[in-house]
Amino acid sequence: MLNISKKTKIVATIGPVxxxxxxxxxxxxxxxxxxxxxxxxxxxxxxxxxxDISKKLIEExxxxxxxxxxxxxxxxxxxxxxxxxxxVKDSIVTINMKEVLGTATEFSVNYPKLxxxxxxxxxxxxxxxxxxLDVIEVDREKRLIKVKAFNTHVISNRxxxxxxxxxxxxxxxxxxxxxxxxxxxxxxxxxxAASFTRCAADVIQLKxxxxxxxxxxxxxxxxxxxxxGVDNIKEILEVADGIMVARGDMGVDIPPEVVPVMQxxxxxxxxxxxxxxxxxxxxxxxxxxxxLPTRAEVSDVATAIKEGADAVMLSAExxxxxxxxxxxxxxxxxxxxxxxFLPYTQLANFGYNYSKKKRSDxxxxxxxxxxxxxxxxxxxxxxxxxxxxICISKSRPKCPIIMVTSSPAAGMRVAPYFGIYSIVxxxxxxLIEDMEAFALxxxxxxxxxxxxxxxxxxxTPTGTGSTNFLRIVAxxxxxxx
Numbered sequence: 001m002l003n004i005s006k007k008t009k010i011v012a013t014i015g016p017v018x019x020x021x022x023x024x025x026x027x028x029x030x031x032x033x034x035x036x037x038x039x040x041x042x043x044x045x046x047x048x049x050x051x052d053i054s055k056k057l058i059e060e061x062x063x064x065x066x067x068x069x070x071x072x073x074x075x076x077x078x079x080x081x082x083x084x085x086x087x088v089k090d091s092i093v094t095i096n097m098k099e100v101l102g103t104a105t106e107f108s109v110n111y112p113k114l115x116x117x118x119x120x121x122x123x124x125x126x127x128x129x130x131x132x133l134d135v136i137e138v139d140r141e142k143r144l145i146k147v148k149a150f151n152t153h154v155i156s157n158r159x160x161x162x163x164x165x166x167x168x169x170x171x172x173x174x175x176x177x178x179x180x181x182x183x184x185x186x187x188x189x190x191x192x193a194a195s196f197t198r199c200a201a202d203v204i205q206l207k208x209x210x211x212x213x214x215x216x217x218x219x220x221x222x223x224x225x226x227x228x229g230v231d232n233i234k235e236i237l238e239v240a241d242g243i244m245v246a247r248g249d250m251g252v253d254i255p256p257e258v259v260p261v262m263q264x265x266x267x268x269x270x271x272x273x274x275x276x277x278x279x280x281x282x283x284x285x286x287x288x289x290x291x292l293p294t295r296a297e298v299s300d301v302a303t304a305i306k307e308g309a310d311a312v313m314l315s316a317e318x319x320x321x322x323x324x325x326x327x328x329x330x331x332x333x334x335x336x337x338x339x340x341f342l343p344y345t346q347l348a349n350f351g352y353n354y355s356k357k358k359r360s361d362x363x364x365x366x367x368x369x370x371x372x373x374x375x376x377x378x379x380x381x382x383x384x385x386x387x388x389x390i391c392i393s394k395s396r397p398k399c400p401i402i403m404v405t406s407s408p409a410a411g412m413r414v415a416p417y418f419g420i421y422s423i424v425x426x427x428x429x430x431l432i433e434d435m436e437a438f439a440l441x442x443x444x445x446x447x448x449x450x451x452x453x454x455x456x457x458x459x460t461p462t463g464t465g466s467t468n469f470l471r472i473v474a475x476x477x478x479x480x481x
Contacts, residue, residue, distance in 0.1 A: 002446060004378075004400040007419035008335040009033040009311035011067065011278055012328055014050045015042070015319025024053050026325045027318065028064060031332030034311070034415050035064055036193070038319065039180045040071045041158065051187045058408070063422055065190035065412035067221070070177045072195025073170035074249075075111040075161040077126065078102060084156035087131055087149050095124075095133075097143035109161060115143050117168050123150075127159045128282075129252040162252040172202040173209060181206075185215045190412040193244055197222035200235040207239070219413055221278065225249040230262050233269050242416060243270050244313070248281035260303075267307045272354045274394040276416040279304040280313035284330060288321035293330055301331055305338040308347075310393075310418040344372045344398045351395030360391055360467045367457050367470055368395035374455075374472060377448050378402050380439040381467075382428055382458030386410040386420075388467040392457070393417045402446075404428065404438070432460055436473055443475060450476045 011034040012018070012027050024035070035054060037047050054066050080102035087093060087104060096108040097115050115138060118124075124133040124147060133147035181192065194206055203222055210218050219241035224230060226249065237243065245266050251259045263279060270277035283301050284293045304312055312335070317327040348368045355361035371379050379401045381389045389403040393414075401420045405411055411422035423442060429435045439456050448454070456471045 002402075002421050002423070003029065003031060004402070004421050004446065006031060006332055006335040007339055007396075007400055008305050008309065009278075009416055009418065010328055010331050010335075011036050011280070011311050011313040011416065012324075013038055013069075013313070013315045013317075013319040014053075015316075016046075017320055017322075018318055018324050019046060019050050019053070021053050021056060023324070024057070024064075027328050028057075028062070030325050030328035031335070032318075032328050033064065034067050034191075036067045036069055036313070037189075038069045038315070039184075040069075040074070040076070040160075040195075044183055047183070048187055051184075051189065054190075055188065061424065063408065063411045063415070063424060065415045066184075066188070067191050067193050068181065068184040068189040069193040069223075070180060070195045071174070072177065072223070073168075073172055073174060074196055075109055075114060075163075075168075075170070076158045077155060077161065078108045078110060079157045080107060080155070084154055086152065086154045087133075089149050089152045091149045092136075093133065093147050093149060095145040095147060097145075111170065112143070113169060114163075115140055115145055118145055118163065122163060122165075125162045125164070125252045126155055127153065128248040129162065129256075131155055160249065162249055164253050170196075172198070173205050178209060181209065182213060185210070185213050185218070189218075190409075191219040191221060191241075191416075193221045193223055194240075195223045195246070196225050196229070196249070197236055197240070198226065198228040199232045200239045203236060203239045217409065221276075221416070224262075224266060226253040230254070230266070233266055237269060237273050237275060240275070242276040242278070242310075244278040244280050245309075246280050263304070264307055267304075267309055270310075271308045271350065271394075274351070274355070274390060276310040276418070277308070278311040278313055278416060279309045281315060283312055284314065284317050284327050287317050287323050287327045287330065291323050291326055293327075298330075298334055301334045302338045305335055306342070308396075311416050339398075342396065342398075344396060345369070347396035348372065355391070355394065360388065363457065363467045363470060364388070364391035365395050367392050367455055368397035370470065370472065371397045371399050371455050374453050376455050376472070377452040378443055378446070379455045379457065380404060380435075380443065382435050382456075383467075384410065384428065386414045388458065389414055389420045390417055391467070393419050402439075402442070404435075404442075430461060432456075432458075432469060432471065435460075436471065440473065440475060440477060448475055 012032040013036045094106040097112040131153035132150035137146035221242040222240035223244045225246040318324040352365035414420040
């Protein structure tokens, strides 16, 4: 049964502690809507296990899409003795361009050209900035960089490395990314989160590669993680299918105190164009080891929802933490609470003001406004492609949008959008009366009460590509069918 208790979506990273069908079911019950696989970690074997879980769920008519999160043009440490090592404050450490097994005095990175891009005086930040290394010597002949540790910190295998600034010459789409994406497409992933997107050209390059693979329809969520991405957000939105505000690396590349401002601005730009925006990184970070979050973390999730995020994300909390299901359940409870206080009338007007003002936009705004006025408990939208449901989502109605479609791909595509839940059928009803009968039965199955009102909307005849009707129906009419 669909979990429609909230409208803000939850993207949960699946990892060693959650990569079983049983745990995934628990996460779904706790509010998960999208399964993220971080391709910076794990093996193809473990990734395929997660994808196969999604396929098993589809057999049960449960549509939870797989988001492939690319490693992207990122720099990472190689491996360390015992998997981790403590770098001590003021110690001198050598960074080797040739792969070595890392120690407290020497480790290597996966980007051999780092020695060519780096300068004496630069800062190298590791593990989302938790370790700072200051460059004191660059030996391009021996391919070595010497650094001095600014602080003490334990780093582990394959931790991310940031060099603040825009001098790095990393490719937008690495050979590893191409290999990973090809594997993902061949095994049935549903969307891609493109790490470290810097400009529209990065997205276009990925789109072209997907076309080469015969999968041009795969949605691309551009991850904004650095100053270039922030500066180019409008051009990126023109070509991407959605945005992820990836605050971990962003907070290393730009001052952390500026990140909340950037988050607000990016959410607003996404809202204007009606594309989904996911707020990510460290949302409930302490729940990796604690059963309850800090009050600051609760406020962080609440603020993202209040600002208009379509979805919030969990990373290590659900991939490797001690309380994965509790983390998702906590985000769900925060969402349910915050959604009671959203300014729905203003949100509906905002959706129309920034729309293309076509007939379908007017109907979408009318649907949302009417639903709010009559306190409808659900909007049932019959949509082949999902576009009608997305239009309604832009106006942020107070009740959930139940999209009925005959396209599994469309059902998966709308998963990150605020308020949209999918029911996939073999064939869409052709007549309004048949749509009404279907909607009444399904809504009662979802637990709505006899005196509840619902709104039914769609296009008739089916397949016209345009929403052209709105109907208010009371569930007590079910007795007449």
